[in-house]
Amino acid sequence: MKLIHNIKTLYTMVSTPGNPLGAIDNAVVGWDDNKITFIGQQFPPLKKGDKGGFSLDANGATMLPGLIDCHTHLVFAGSRAEEFAMRSRGATYQEIMQNGGGIRSTMRAVRAASKQELIDLALPRLEAMLKKGVTTIEAKTGYGLSLNDELKTLEVLGALQKLQPIEILCTFLGAHAIPPEYEGQREQYVDHVVNDMLPRIAEQGIATMCDVFVERGAFTVEDGRRILQAAKQVGLLTRVHAEQLSHFGGAKLAAEIGAQGASHLEFVSPEDMKRLADASVVAEILPIAQEYLNLQPVPGRALIGAGVDVAVATDFNPGSAMCNDIHLAARLAVTRCGLTCEEALLGVTANAAKALGRSDIGQIRVGAKADLCLLRGESVWDLLYDWSDNPVIGLFKNGIDTSFLLRNGISGKKKTNNNETTESTAHTEKT
Numbered sequence: 001m002k003l004i005h006n007i008k009t010l011y012t013m014v015s016t017p018g019n020p021l022g023a024i025d026n027a028v029v030g031w032d033d034n035k036i037t038f039i040g041q042q043f044p045p046l047k048k049g050d051k052g053g054f055s056l057d058a059n060g061a062t063m064l065p066g067l068i069d070c071h072t073h074l075v076f077a078g079s080r081a082e083e084f085a086m087r088s089r090g091a092t093y094q095e096i097m098q099n100g101g102g103i104r105s106t107m108r109a110v111r112a113a114s115k116q117e118l119i120d121l122a123l124p125r126l127e128a129m130l131k132k133g134v135t136t137i138e139a140k141t142g143y144g145l146s147l148n149d150e151l152k153t154l155e156v157l158g159a160l161q162k163l164q165p166i167e168i169l170c171t172f173l174g175a176h177a178i179p180p181e182y183e184g185q186r187e188q189y190v191d192h193v194v195n196d197m198l199p200r201i202a203e204q205g206i207a208t209m210c211d212v213f214v215e216r217g218a219f220t221v222e223d224g225r226r227i228l229q230a231a232k233q234v235g236l237l238t239r240v241h242a243e244q245l246s247h248f249g250g251a252k253l254a255a256e257i258g259a260q261g262a263s264h265l266e267f268v269s270p271e272d273m274k275r276l277a278d279a280s281v282v283a284e285i286l287p288i289a290q291e292y293l294n295l296q297p298v299p300g301r302a303l304i305g306a307g308v309d310v311a312v313a314t315d316f317n318p319g320s321a322m323c324n325d326i327h328l329a330a331r332l333a334v335t336r337c338g339l340t341c342e343e344a345l346l347g348v349t350a351n352a353a354k355a356l357g358r359s360d361i362g363q364i365r366v367g368a369k370a371d372l373c374l375l376r377g378e379s380v381w382d383l384l385y386d387w388s389d390n391p392v393i394g395l396f397k398n399g400i401d402t403s404f405l406l407r408n409g410i411s412g413k414k415k416t417n418n419n420e421t422t423e424s425t426a427h428t429e430k431t
């Protein structure tokens with residue numbers, strides 16, 4: 001067994017009455033292979049034949065599960081800095097979209113890029129996320145918008161999975177925008193997504209989820225229903241981009257279809273909140289996108305009050321959230337969306353796992369994956385309180401120490417020091 005001891009406070013994220021973050025002081029955590037097998041306040045008894053075990057001294061650090069960013073558009077090419085400047089002069093997101101900018105501009109760049117170019121662009125982004133303590137992300141397609149380019153994006157995600165430790169859960173978002181070939185033929189494009197794309201995406205096997213952008217100027221509720229029902233039939237989990245720019249019916253659809261998550265929700269109504277709670281749909285709030293587009297804040301407090309589980313994610317994408325900092329998303333969830341610090345931390349761990357339909361990540365408990373994040377400092381609140389700091393000092397994914405990568409990067413562009421080893425500098429002792 002491998003152990004980490006001398007953890008000042010372990011935040012398991014297994015909520016109990018009076019202890020919402022499942023905090024345990026002076027903790028020891030142990031794991032075998034990639035799974036947690038021990039949680040306690042003293043060393044577990046030695047087992048016969050347990051060779052190769054060790055214990056790392058956390059030196060009084062704080063521990064929580066590896067963070068989860070449950071909503072990203074990781075793979076993209078090109079820059080939309082010009083649009084950012086246009087918006088600063090008064091143009092709206094929808095006006096930019098109507099003039100051929102927006103998602104279509106990224107689509108052109110993604111179609112023109114080779115797989116290798118897309119991989120090279122994505123790796124430093126993953127590296128930045130890793131440094132923030134992220135061990136799992138969701139990543140969507142939706143900048144290919146043709147069968148081949150959507151499959152290409154998923155191949156890129158499949159390749160990225162083999163090049164770095166963050167687990168990538170892939171979502172097919174063919175219904176992100178209507179591509180220029182189908183201008184004025186929205187229904188025909190939906191037919192294409194349902195009849196041609198979805199079966200091939202399922203056959204390729206990289207995507208496990210399907211998402212739809214239900215919004216004025218994008219896809220209707222009826223389009224979303226058709227696509228998500230077809231997605232379920234080929235075995236994909238479902239999610240919806242809902243009520244971001246207007247109240248348009250996406251949240252109601254998410255509840256009706258039994259989606260895993262509904263994202264954005266700036267314009268969600270009280271009736272929608274009840275529907276989401278009743279159908280156990282996780283609300284994925286995306287405060288960075290909300291700020292980037294200067295939208296009204298999503299009513300996070302009211303969602304929680306209505307009994308909805310709330311996850312917090314970055315929505316990292318080149319148009320409306322050019323930022324992959326999960327810490328900032330959690331901080332803004334507190335200051336702008338009314339979440340408590342406890343709720344924001346649950347939003348990037350346990351509830352983010354729920355939004356992805358996963359019970360083996362986002363919590364530290366026996367049987368879960370050994371995805372462990374160590375924070376410097378006295379208090380877990382430092383992650384939310386000090387906006388200029390990154391308190392992450394250690395990270396284990398599937399029980400494997402990523403500290404060498406945290407120091408040296410994963411993109412291969414930085415020079416590595418040959419004298420460095422993957423061994424932790426922390427004190428070790430045999431168990």
Ligand SMILES: [Zn+2]
Nearest residue numbers: 071073241315
């Ligand atoms: Zn999004």
